[in-house]
Amino acid sequence: MARITHGIGCSHIPVLGFAFDQGKEGEDYFKPAFDGFEWTRDFLKQEKPDVIVLVYNDHASAFDMKFIPTFAIGCGETYQPADEGFGARPVPPVPGHADLAWHIAQSLILDEFDMTIINEMEVDHGLTVPLSMMYGHVDEWPVKVIPLAVNVVTYPPPSGNRCWALGEAIARAVESFPEDLNVQVWGTGGLSHQLQGPRAGLINREWDNGFLNRLIGDTQELRHVPHIEYLRETGSEGIEMVMWLIMRGALGKSTRALHRHYHVPVSNTALGHIVLEPVDGSVPPSPTLEGNNEAAQALIG
Known part of the structure; x- marks a missing residue:
């Protein structure tokens, strides 16, 4: 059966994508940020995950104010990088x-999570920057990705408890998939930051750690x-950290840290x-x- 082997948390700061694309990783300003991912790149070369369930938030690339799903899962064969301007x-x-992806979607919906299923969408820096940080410059990504988009842009976002529970449900879904797959769950976004208003530039090192x-x-x-x-301690955009809780919930009762990096x-x-x-x-x-799976099987016959 498929199994979740590790969870990874990672900020998806857009300027890191710019620095990466422009070959600026070695510059004095960016080097300390990029150095913290060297361990993980070596780790992933050894682990070779087959699939990543990548939890991120869309930044008005695939969704806009016309429709705002709380949780959306990508069930397509491929996703093009979005033009963000x-x-x-x-x-x-x-x-x-x-x-x-379809197996997870079915399992989550039968587990009473109201998922939005997306078959075609473009993915923005929220998803592609973490991939670049972990895998570096590649001609093709060496792993398949299931995008799981969470609304943390427009109020109300889901609670931390709901996100953790969703991670638990994802773990149950993965464990019931019959193919032998090494699956990781990544939670992205955060940590503390505010992009506008009188508190623009807020960083709370103590709360983050x-x-x-x-x-x-x-x-x-x-x-x-x-x-x-989250709003008080980590700024208006710090709410993105609830997406890390989906990753954590998918890992079960207890975890150990293999690697950790923090830079401001x-x-x-x-x-x-x-x-x-x-x-x-x-x-x-x-x-x-x-119970719902039994009902579903009865309907299928």
């Missing part, structure tokens, strides 16, 4: 894994951090990165999923 990033198209600490071990304290605390500032933003391994990968069972 300066032309599409010069990175390869992102290959999908439609079979696993406390957040990273609470991703490790068996604490579930982050499930219950309210929206207002990067374009007036905090850069966070962590690689987690499940210590006990078990996730709570879902009685609704079992």
